[in-house]
Amino acid sequence: MAQAAFRTDSISRPAISLRGVAKSFDEGTVALRGCDLDIEDGDFVAIVGASGSGKSTLLNIIGTLDRADEGEYFLHGCPVGSLRERDLCRLRKETFAFVFQESHVLREETTARNAALGLRVQGIRRRDRARAVARGLARVGLGHRWSTRGRHLSGGERQRLAFARAASTSAPILLADEPTGNLDSRNGEELIRQLRQLNAEGTTVVVVTHDERVAAAARRRIRIVDGEVSEDEAPPALMSAAVAPASQENPRSTRWDPLDDISDALSSATSRIARSAMVVLAFALGVAGLTASVGLSESAAAQVSQRISAAALDEVTVTAAGEPTLEHEFFATMDQIRERLGRLDGVRGTGVNATLSSQEYSVTVLPPQSVPSQSRFRGELMAADGDWLGLQGAEASGRGSFAAFDAATRQGRPAAVIGEGAARALGLESNAIGQQVWIDGRRIDVIGGLRGASRAPGLRDAVVVNFASLAGRAGLSPVLLVRTEDGYPAALRSAIPLALNPAQPGAYTVSLTADLRSLRRGVSADLADLVRVVSWALLLFSGLGAASAMYLAVQSRSAEIALRRALGASRLSIARIFLLEGAVLGLGGGLLGSALGVGAVVVYCLLQGWTAVLNSELVALGTGLGAVVGVVAAVYPAWAAATGSIAERIRG
Numbered sequence: 053m054a055q056a057a058f059r060t061d062s063i064s065r066p067a068i069s070l071r072g073v074a075k076s077f078d079e080g081t082v083a084l085r086g087c088d089l090d091i092e093d094g095d096f097v098a099i100v101g102a103s104g105s106g107k108s109t110l111l112n113i114i115g116t117l118d119r120a121d122e123g124e125y126f127l128h129g130c131p132v133g134s135l136r137e138r139d140l141c142r143l144r145k146e147t148f149a150f151v152f153q154e155s156h157v158l159r160e161e162t163t164a165r166n167a168a169l170g171l172r173v174q175g176i177r178r179r180d181r182a183r184a185v186a187r188g189l190a191r192v193g194l195g196h197r198w199s200t201r202g203r204h205l206s207g208g209e210r211q212r213l214a215f216a217r218a219a220s221t222s223a224p225i226l227l228a229d230e231p232t233g234n235l236d237s238r239n240g241e242e243l244i245r246q247l248r249q250l251n252a253e254g255t256t257v258v259v260v261t262h263d264e265r266v267a268a269a270a271r272r273r274i275r276i277v278d279g280e281v282s283e284d285e286a287p288p289a290l291m292s293a294a295v296a297p298a299s300q301e302n303p304r305s306t307r308w309d310p311l312d313d314i315s316d317a318l319s320s321a322t323s324r325i326a327r328s329a330m331v332v333l334a335f336a337l338g339v340a341g342l343t344a345s346v347g348l349s350e351s352a353a354a355q356v357s358q359r360i361s362a363a364a365l366d367e368v369t370v371t372a373a374g375e376p377t378l379e380h381e382f383f384a385t386m387d388q389i390r391e392r393l394g395r396l397d398g399v400r401g402t403g404v405n406a407t408l409s410s411q412e413y414s415v416t417v418l419p420p421q422s423v424p425s426q427s428r429f430r431g432e433l434m435a436a437d438g439d440w441l442g443l444q445g446a447e448a449s450g451r452g453s454f455a456a457f458d459a460a461t462r463q464g465r466p467a468a469v470i471g472e473g474a475a476r477a478l479g480l481e482s483n484a485i486g487q488q489v490w491i492d493g494r495r496i497d498v499i500g501g502l503r504g505a506s507r508a509p510g511l512r513d514a515v516v517v518n519f520a521s522l523a524g525r526a527g528l529s530p531v532l533l534v535r536t537e538d539g540y541p542a543a544l545r546s547a548i549p550l551a552l553n554p555a556q557p558g559a560y561t562v563s564l565t566a567d568l569r570s571l572r573r574g575v576s577a578d579l580a581d582l583v584r585v586v587s588w589a590l591l592l593f594s595g596l597g598a599a600s601a602m603y604l605a606v607q608s609r610s611a612e613i614a615l616r617r618a619l620g621a622s623r624l625s626i627a628r629i630f631l632l633e634g635a636v637l638g639l640g641g642g643l644l645g646s647a648l649g650v651g652a653v654v655v656y657c658l659l660q661g662w663t664a665v666l667n668s669e670l671v672a673l674g675t676g677l678g679a680v681v682g683v684v685a686a687v688y689p690a691w692a693a694a695t696g697s698i699a700e701r702i703r704g
């Protein structure tokens with residue numbers, strides 16, 4: 053379709069020509085039943101008629117906001133019915149301007165931005181736009197209110213602004229639906245004056261109205277009865293006052309300006325601050341979860357790796373193979389075993405421990421029989437000797453010592469040392485000397501606290517008892533730790549069983565910590581998978597939350613979307629606004645989420661005494677991911693905004 057076909061200076065007449073136009077709605081309502089109508093360029097037509105007679109439907113069809121079911125519509129001789137959506141957009145943009153009963157002024161935008169909306173849709177360059185807006189606002193007496201937000205204008209001012217918005221586009225045909233419907237008589241008269249002036253300047257004006265004053269101002273009155281034109285009269289007095297159509301002043305150059313889209317998206321995001329904050333927060337939580345879990349799992353993996361690598365060099369553990377009887381014997385002959393191992397080349401020291409379950413053993417601060425309702429210790433509980441604690445790099449705090457701990461064992465006296473964290477959990481002093489705990493009703497003297505343990509940081513939160521505390525308890529699974537010279541573990545693995553019992557080497561299991569490395573790899577891979585799934589699920593849910601918030605926003609902006617479409621915005625440009633808004637909010641959420649996630653990793657690692665592993669790509673990834681999820685979340689809302697009937701949206 054050639055652009056020239058839409059121009060008013062085309063010699064095709066009349067400007068608007070309808071033949072047998074009919075329109076019904078889904079519920080079976082027949083709004084128009086075969087309208088015939090011609091409107092000339094430069095005319096001023098009032099369409100009047102009873103409520104429900106089909107006036108607005110007729111105007112919507114003329115303005116291409118709706119399509120006729122039957123009949124033909126020609127604009128300067130060009131058949132409109134066969135135009136594609138893209139051509140219709142251009143037609144709306146270049147040929148029509150609209151004023152509705154509701155002003156549809158954007159409440160959070162300034163008067164100047166509101167007035168420029170049609171010009172932005174037309175792609176008028178900023179320079180020309182500013183001039184046209186200034187002229188348009190001055191014309192309706194709002195020149196001094198250019199920076200006032202829409203919501204602060206009175207009803208009459210908003211309608212004047214809507215008129216300025218329409219007039220600024222210099223469209224050759226102005227369509228107005230009940231423009232004075234919400235105005236008092238003074239504002240109504242002012243609007244009529246503006247309509248007449250615009251018409252006097254050459255604009256064709258078609259106005260649907262119940263207002264006698266508007267009808268009287270028009271040069272022609274068309275009455276619609278039950279969807280048909282019943283009267284078409286041109287009062288002679290008014291006819292004689294007709295002015296010749298003036299040529300439209302429209303020397304402005306047009307161009308799509310991406311900055312307009314960005315400023316629309318930003319302005320929409322910042323004008324609904326509470327909703328935007330919720331959406332940003334939703335994205336931020338998803339991204340923070342992902343960033344924190346990736347950062348933490350990497351930091352934890354690095355930490356474990358570090359420990360295992362250190363241990364792999366100089367550590368083996370010996371346990372009894374399998375049956376409890378062997379375990380019992382292993383424990384009973386522990387001194388002999390340790391002595392034999394001590395003679396082996398490369399062995400620097402040995403120590404024994406056994407992990408106990410704090411579920412199985414009741415650890416309390418007061419005698420359980422006297423205070424049955426007191427809470428039990430739920431942290432780590434183990435039996436060990438002082439050598440084992442020393443080999444782990446633990447230090448005794450207060451006046452306690454591991455020698456005293458072992459001396460108590462030799463004397464058959466129950467004794468405990470307590471990690472700082474465990475002491476806190478139990479409500480004891482941190483060195484806890486002179487206090488006691490009760491294990492399964494047996495009183496255990498606390499002979500000291502435990503501070504640090506480079507190879508077993510978990511000891512900070514553990515209660516460690518000597519083996520005398522467990523005398524008579526069956527079912528212990530002792531583990532003998534052998535500290536070696538660097539590089540000896542592999543050789544000792546085969547030497548130890550033979551040294552302990554050449555006749556039955558299979559009675560012992562010797563493990564290298566290096567074996568744990570592959571185990572760790574497996575476990576951390578599983579863990580990383582789990583963390584990844586949970587994090588992505590979190591991100592998905594936050595995206596869904598944000599998408600529903602954006603969808604609701606589309607619903608609440610229905611009239612604004614319709615207005616933009618009526619001004620000629622294409623579906624793509626409407627979708628672009630929402631996609632961009634999604635990207636802006638997602639980017640904000642991504643930045644905030646990355647910062648929160650990184651902060652969480654740093655704080656957690658500090659508390660744990662770990663080195664935080666923070667990949668600089670993590671922040672970039674989190675931010676980028678936020679933007680991508682923002683765009684994805686906006687796809688459906690954008691599609692919903694871009695499609696749908698304009699007339700329906702205007703009707704509300």
Ligand SMILES: Nc1ncnc2c1ncn2[C@@H]1O[C@H](COP(=O)(O)OP(=O)(O)OP(=O)(O)O)[C@@H](O)[C@H]1O
Binds near residue numbers: 079082109
């Ligand atoms: N989208 C729609 N769906 C269903 N019915 C509709 C729709 N739009 C209009 N109608 C019906 O079509 C008929 C004509 O409506 P229209 O709005 O054109 O009348 P009108 O003359 O402008 O009325 P009013 O003066 O009260 O605004 C009415 O019966 C109306 O209910």
